[in-house]
Amino acid sequence: MEIFLDTANIEEIRKGVAWGIVDGVTTNPTLVSKENAVFEERIKEICETVKGPVSAEVVSTDYEGMVKEAREIADLSEFVVVKIPLIPDGIRAIKTLSKEGIKTNATLVFSPLQALLAAKAGATYVSPFIGRMDDIGNTGMDIVEEIEVIFSNYGYETKIIVASVRHPQHVLEAGLIGADVVTMPFEVLEKMFKHPMTDIGLERFLNDWKKYQDYLKNKT
Ligand code: E4P
Numbered sequence: 001m002e003i004f005l006d007t008a009n010i011e012e013i014r015k016g017v018a019w020g021i022v023d024g025v026t027t028n029p030t031l032v033s034k035e036n037a038v039f040e041e042r043i044k045e046i047c048e049t050v051k052g053p054v055s056a057e058v059v060s061t062d063y064e065g066m067v068k069e070a071r072e073i074a075d076l077s078e079f080v081v082v083k084i085p086l087i088p089d090g091i092r093a094i095k096t097l098s099k100e101g102i103k104t105n106a107t108l109v110f111s112p113l114q115a116l117l118a119a120k121a122g123a124t125y126v127s128p129f130i131g132r133m134d135d136i137g138n139t140g141m142d143i144v145e146e147i148e149v150i151f152s153n154y155g156y157e158t159k160i161i162v163a164s165v166r167h168p169q170h171v172l173e174a175g176l177i178g179a180d181v182v183t184m185p186f187e188v189l190e191k192m193f194k195h196p197m198t199d200i201g202l203e204r205f206l207n208d209w210k211k212y213q214d215y216l217k218n219k220t
Pocket residue numbers: 006026027028107127129131132163164165183
């Protein structure tokens with residue numbers, strides 16, 4: 001499974017990259033606006049830090065605007081993946097961009113049929129928003145399973161990014177399904193390390209070791 005961080009916060013990205021387990025980053029207009037940073041500069045900085053796929057989103061909603069913006073964003077770095085919303089003009093833009101070799105991530109995906117359209121248009125990635133589905137009383141992860149089946153039925157190479165992840169259980173479920181990528185907030189990644197038995201076990205080992213050192217010291 002590839003792990004992406006869903007953040008535009010450079011400190012979080014640096015920490016995750018230093019752990020050696022972060023493969024990429026996804027951002028969106030909300031995440032970038034929280035950082036109070038210049039969009040182009042922050043995307044370049046993230047790309048230089050992670051040296052893996054970095055999704056950066058267009059804000060135009062018409063075909064011409066999206067394609068123009070996507071080309072400019074793609075010029076920022078070889079690692080850029082342009083995020084395009086799953087609307088009819090977005091699908092048309094994905095088709096054009098994929099012919100030009102520009103990597104795309106179809107975002108705001110809430111159904112397997114939307115994912116099918118993105119794959120047909122040649123999207124590099126498709127991002128089903130699991131948490132937001134759960135928020136409205138659906139089981140978000142169901143659509144990941146359905147997308148997996150459709151993509152494998154037709155041999156689509158579009159990768160699935162499980163997005164809008166809220167907690168480690170989402171990551172576990174995505175792993176059991178075999179999703180290609182999970183993008184998660186930094187705090188979810190931090191939580192994945194945690195287990196009380198690890199803390200208790202480590203404390204016990206260190207105490208026993210200290211006791212042994214004291215014993216050796218007193219013996220001499
Ligand atoms: C995906 O790429 C989006 O940036 C993100 O996962 C949205 O998550 P949210 O529902 O927590 O805003």
